Amino acid sequence: MLNVGVVGASGYTGEILIELLLKHPRVRISGLFSQTYKTRAVGEVFPQFSNRLDTVFCAPLAKEIASVCDLVFLALPHTISMNYVPFLLSRGKRVVDLSGDYRFKDYRVYEKFYGVSHKDTSNIKKAVYGLPELYRFSIKRAKLVANPGCYPTAAILALAPLVACGIIREDTLVVDAKSGASGAGRKLVQEFSFCEVNGDFKAYKVNTHQHIPEINQVLSRLSEHTVDVTFVPHLLPVERGILETVYCFKKPVSGRKRGIPGTVRRLFANFYETEPFIRLKEEGSFPRLKDVRGTNFCDIGIKEEADRIIVISAIDNLVKGAAGQAVQNMNIMCGFPEKEGLL
Numbered sequence: 001m002l003n004v005g006v007v008g009a010s011g012y013t014g015e016i017l018i019e020l021l022l023k024h025p026r027v028r029i030s031g032l033f034s035q036t037y038k039t040r041a042v043g044e045v046f047p048q049f050s051n052r053l054d055t056v057f058c059a060p061l062a063k064e065i066a067s068v069c070d071l072v073f074l075a076l077p078h079t080i081s082m083n084y085v086p087f088l089l090s091r092g093k094r095v096v097d098l099s100g101d102y103r104f105k106d107y108r109v110y111e112k113f114y115g116v117s118h119k120d121t122s123n124i125k126k127a128v129y130g131l132p133e134l135y136r137f138s139i140k141r142a143k144l145v146a147n148p149g150c151y152p153t154a155a156i157l158a159l160a161p162l163v164a165c166g167i168i169r170e171d172t173l174v175v176d177a178k179s180g181a182s183g184a185g186r187k188l189v190q191e192f193s194f195c196e197v198n199g200d201f202k203a204y205k206v207n208t209h210q211h212i213p214e215i216n217q218v219l220s221r222l223s224e225h226t227v228d229v230t231f232v233p234h235l236l237p238v239e240r241g242i243l244e245t246v247y248c249f250k251k252p253v254s255g256r257k258r259g260i261p262g263t264v265r266r267l268f269a270n271f272y273e274t275e276p277f278i279r280l281k282e283e284g285s286f287p288r289l290k291d292v293r294g295t296n297f298c299d300i301g302i303k304e305e306a307d308r309i310i311v312i313s314a315i316d317n318l319v320k321g322a323a324g325q326a327v328q329n330m331n332i333m334c335g336f337p338e339k340e341g342l343l
Ligand SMILES: NC(=O)c1ccc[n+]([C@@H]2O[C@H](COP(=O)([O-])OP(=O)(O)OC[C@H]3O[C@@H](n4cnc5c(N)ncnc54)[C@H](OP(=O)(O)O)[C@@H]3O)[C@@H](O)[C@H]2O)c1
Pocket: 007, 008, 009, 010, 011, 012, 013, 014, 033, 034, 035, 036, 037, 060, 074, 075, 076, 077, 078, 080, 098, 099, 100, 148, 149, 150, 182, 183, 184, 185, 186, 187, 317, 318, 321, 322
């Protein structure tokens, strides 16, 4: 059994991690760490775990974490994870970080979009971007996995086959994204409170969101050109789920436009043929949040026209967008069956 711990275990993604790890046949939860709830029984803070998990939250001290865990999930806000990673790696621990701290190859991009200095630039090169559909081979050998952001997971999975095969104009990519309120975490923020969100729908951080450079970094690497998406996130009046609609135009071919019906769907089917967590919708059918809620699936629907392609993807932001993908990464890092604990 692998001894695993969760730091930031009292947050939204921490709570889902506990749920997934409890059901995982190859791991033992050896430490749950929370500053706010230290010394309190987990089943008292989260009644759904009472009689299922006989443990207390511990103070998140790096030495204590390293002494009881082989692999650590950091479900912490950005800037906090990088306080833990150097010590944990120096003690030979494997780490899956859910924050944005290690997602960027160029720390200056992180500093620009997150508005803080990076305190651990030397470990950035060790980090592997944890999107299994693209980087499974590198994740297998990684000691540090930077789990992707929720919006980037849905956007990249919707665009990767198109960008990789070069059939679309990369200068016209538009990602129209919608997320439920849990995407902002459990902390109290007025903007995300029930009365503000309920019955409303609005755009925010219009084309300035910190997930834009993450999407661009991965797609640019895939296409070998600089990709610069237009990205507009919206706040949905629901608890969880992300739905993204991607609009793109095809490159002209020999003076004509491409247009053999079904071509793009076949391209996606081939690209994701062996992927356990990608579900391609039938032609004319499109994803909805209810179908992916509580699952690690990304559902994808495609509308192809003579000159344009519309791709719609949906995930649960807390599962494929965070904790589920983190467990998928752990499975790959540790040589466990990739679907273990996730279906
Ligand atoms: N929510 C999503 O949909 C989502 C999706 C993808 C990625 N993420 C990323 O995953 C990470 C966790 O997100 P979340 O939604 O779970 O956030 P959250 O609900 O706000 O939980 C974060 C937890 O971190 C702990 N924490 C906060 N400040 C700390 C500090 N200074 N030192 C130690 N611990 C601290 C808190 O627990 P204690 O005070 O009890 O220690 C808190 O419960 C974030 O980086 C987020 O960007 C979130």
